[in-house]
Amino acid sequence: MESEELGCGGTVACLTLDSHWDPEAEIILGHGAYGSNSFGLGVGIFGSHTTHAWPACAEEIAEKFLDTTAIDTSILANDAGEGGEYWQAANIGMGALFHMAAMAMWIDSGPTGIIQRGYKHFSRAFMAKEPGHEGPIKQGDEGRAHLNRLSAVGLRHHPCLRMPGDVISEMAVEFISATDDGVVIHSKTGVILVEVLVNNKHCTHMEYTAENFGRRQSGQIPAEADEAAAVFPTQIALSRDRLRGLVGELAESDExxxxxxxxNRDWPQQREIRRLAKL
Structure with a gap:
């Protein structure tokens, strides 16, 4: 998927169609699992060595995700030792490609979900049952086969997922400036997400959507005046006290x-990141 017309400056998700299993060397040739968004191009790559187990159309989804045919390793790969049956191979191959494509679009954060290696249970997003699983698949059994909230909001507004009829406004420009009491976030087109990470791990996030705009205005969601002034605020002030409330107790060495x-942020500059040495 790649569309500069829709404001996406270069994002590609692909399968290497000549990847195959070499049983003598016990290695998958022509395969790479890679997702990145560096140097002005987003790339998500995975091998095609599991496509024999994929559904070819919607009518085959149930059949393929229930197929317990054993993988014959004299001709086919058991990827990472986790795809011993056809339904497992479909999970790993399709779920991992989704994972790599999301990373190409800079969707790689959050505490749970398919972006955090939940793709081994990819079928549970579509199926009510699974080979070897007793009873129906319930929400609590999904095994991370979901998009976490942070990823879902980020993908919803990603330029690569616009429809052809969607209005494209001017390109976003954002920066974070320091104040005596904290920081101020500035965005020309409006902020949709502010993620807070501690020591490079997700801690929490704030989101700004049409669905929560009314609750921001009414005070149901704590928000400063700037955050309640627009669906997508162009300025957000975060005091030190508020930041401390978001992250909790910190050690002296924590970052x-x-x-x-x-x-409307084109992905190569999708994030403005500010490191706060001390709170």
Whole structure:
């Protein structure tokens, strides 16, 4: 998927169609699992060595995700030792490609979900049952086969997922400036997400959507005046006290990072990140 017309400056997700299993060397040739968004191009790559187990159409989804045919390792790969049956191979191959494509679009954060290696249970997002699983698949059994909230909001407004009829406004420009009491986030087109990371791990996030705009205005969601003034605020002030409330107790060596995603942001500059040495 790649569309500069829709404001996406270069994002590609692909399968290497000549990847195959070499049983003598016991290695998958022509295969790489890679997702990145560096140097002005987003790339998500995975091998095609599991496609024999994939559904070819919607009508085959149930059949393929229930197929317990054993992988014959004299001709086919058991990827990472986790795809011993066809339904497992479909999970790993399809789920991992989704994972790599999301990383190409800079969706790689959050505490749970398919982006955090939940793709081994990819079928549970579509199926009510699974080979070897007793009873129906319930929400609590999904095994991370979901998009966490942070990823879902980020993908919803990602330029690569716009429809052809969607309005494209001017490109986002954002920056974070320091104040005596904290920081101020500035965005020309409006902020949709502010993620807070501690020591490079997700801690919490704040989101700005049409669905929560009314609750921000009414005070149901704590928000400063700027955050309640627009669906996608163009300025957000974060005091030191508020930041401390978000991250909790910190050690002297802890590093806090703010990661900001704006509306209509082309991915190569999707995030303005500010490192806060001390709170």
């Amino acid at each position: 806090v990072v703010l990661s900001v995603t704006s509306l």
